[in-house]
Amino acid sequence: MGQSEGNSSAAFIIGSSWVGTCNRGSFSYASEELRRQFESIRVRKISDGDVFRFDVGADEKQVLDSIVRRPPVFLRHLQPIHLEVALQGDDSDLPRIREAVRGADWELNVLRVAVQARKAEGSQPPYTPLQVKQAIDEALVSVFAAEPTVHQMEKIISVFLTPAQALIGCSGPDDNLSSWSGGAVHFRKEDGDISRAKFKLMEAELAFGLDFSAFRNALDIGAAPGGWSSFLLERGLSVTAIDPAAMHPSLMKHPKFIYLNKNASEVLLRDKSFDLIVCDMSWEPRRMAQLVSELLEALAPGGTVVSTVKLMHGKPFATLRHVQAVFEPKLKLARAKQLFHNREELTCVWRKN
Ligand SMILES: C[S@@+](CC[C@H](N)C(=O)[O-])C[C@H]1O[C@@H](n2cnc3c(N)ncnc32)[C@H](O)[C@@H]1O
Structure with missing residues (x-):
């Protein structure tokens, strides 16, 4: 009107x-x-x-x-x-x-x-x-x-x-x-939830219309203590988690869970073995993008990446452009949004060409 x-x-x-x-x-x-x-x-x-x-x-x-x-x-x-x-x-x-x-x-x-x-x-x-x-x-x-x-x-x-x-x-x-x-999206904290970080991925699913259960094999970079990994396991995916920090003990016996207790720069992964990569590393954004870029051979063509981008320098639009420049031409930005559950960060969805 x-x-x-x-x-x-x-x-x-x-x-x-x-x-x-x-x-x-x-x-x-x-x-x-x-x-x-x-x-x-x-x-x-x-x-x-x-x-x-x-x-x-x-x-x-x-x-x-x-x-x-x-x-x-x-x-x-x-x-x-x-x-x-x-x-x-x-x-x-x-x-x-x-x-x-x-x-x-x-x-x-x-x-x-x-x-x-x-x-x-x-x-x-x-x-x-x-x-x-x-x-x-x-x-x-x-x-x-x-x-x-x-x-x-x-x-x-x-x-x-x-x-x-x-x-x-x-x-x-x-x-x-x-x-x-x-x-203001509110999710109820359930018994056994490992971290509130899980809510970010749950909100991303709603906000971006993603259906995580449609993926089969996920790589979770910077995964500890394991909120995102546990959510993807709940959606039925197999999950490989990389983090030098310890994962929550409740994940370790899950039959579809593999834990690589390493820095992401040290891992070797099979080409095209994942259709989803998620990354919630609390790192300087360009270094995060560089590190994820080096692992992108492991993502199948057409695969999806969901990443947070930390806003450390108070220049969010420039930060996003810099991260895009590192990811291109391997990844194309599909959506970027500051979710209700994001603090000093954005959540982005990328697609592999
Ligand atoms: C915000 S936490 C991730 C929380 C996680 N998404 C969850 O749901 O529980 C960030 C993690 O990134 C990890 N990290 C930082 N640098 C890393 C690197 N180079 N390789 C792998 N993990 C890294 C940290 O150890 C930390 O556990």
């Missing part, structure tokens, strides 16, 4: 407004990417953590098409802004939000609709995001004949609460880049 801004010199005649979210500390990179992608844009941070509003001189479809064509690395989540409700910070806010939603022209008849409400860091309205969700759920049933849900939703009503406004929009889960509220 387009909107115009009458009180600003940067008024957009045809445009759209959004709430964007990236990882804490990545706001400047996320906004730089958006500015490169859209000629006419205004971006401003609306909460620590990092949440920002951006107004673009392009309609919603144009924005989404552009983001599909050139998926950003740092933008983790976005929601359109269709309604801007002024808040008083008192009990009158909930009925006002509900009334605004009741009046919206969304087509939600018999659809499964999730309401995802979040608030700005540090703001303390006298109601919770859950109460906002409940107020909107009531309108969903009585006005839109929709079915409120939290899973397998067909539409999402997203609400971001600043101290002064509720920014509300309705969209499809794919259009938000993530079906999780704010793109």
Whole structure:
């Protein structure tokens, strides 16, 4: 839904407004990417953590098409802004939000609709995001004949609460880049999980649409203590792990697990023996790329590499270009994204030519 801004010199005649979210500390990179992608844009941070509003001189479809064509690395989540409700910070806010939603022209008849409400860091309205969700759920049933849900939703009503406004929009889960509220993907830690690093690979599977169970034989470089190896074993793959550090004892008896207790620069591997290489080495990115490059003969043509790229020097775009330069022409970059579970790093998917 387009909107115009009458009180600003940067008024957009045809445009759209959004709430964007990236990882804490990545706001400047996320906004730089958006500015490169859209000629006419205004971006401003609306909460620590990092949440920002951006107004673009392009309609919603144009924005989404552009983001599909050139998926950003740092933008983790976005929601359109269709309604801007002024808040008083008192009990009158909930009925006002509900009334605004009741009046919206969304087509939600018999659809499964999730309401995802979040608030700005540090703001303390006298109601919770859950109460906002409940107020909107009531309108969903009585006005839109929709079915409120939290899973397998067909539409999402997203609400971001600043101290002064509720920014509300309705969209499809794919259009938000993530079906999780704010793109904050939460996995339950199971008994026996070896490391939280496993969550990175689980999130990569979702974010990049990878089906790890379709691979047969994986090489895990820099594998200890073994979160990634254990996840790939759970998906049914055979795994060869390389690390001079010890692997978790629970892996050692697994019939499909081989452990090479070595530095990756010292191993000899059979040509084309793997269809997947994963690498989560905590190393300077160009040295990591050099080391992985030297093992690429072991990857079959068309094989996939999933690697983290540490952001050590505060220049993520240059770092990624340098890593690409080392990998090319052997590997082509398919996707790069800062996942919710990435800290000072990106996760990349590469394909062997
Ligand atoms: C962040 S940890 C990996 C965590 C792992 N993905 C998991 O899920 O448990 C990085 C690992 O890289 C290993 N590493 C660093 N340099 C290496 C090298 N040259 N060869 C092999 N492993 C290396 C370290 O020993 C460390 O265990």
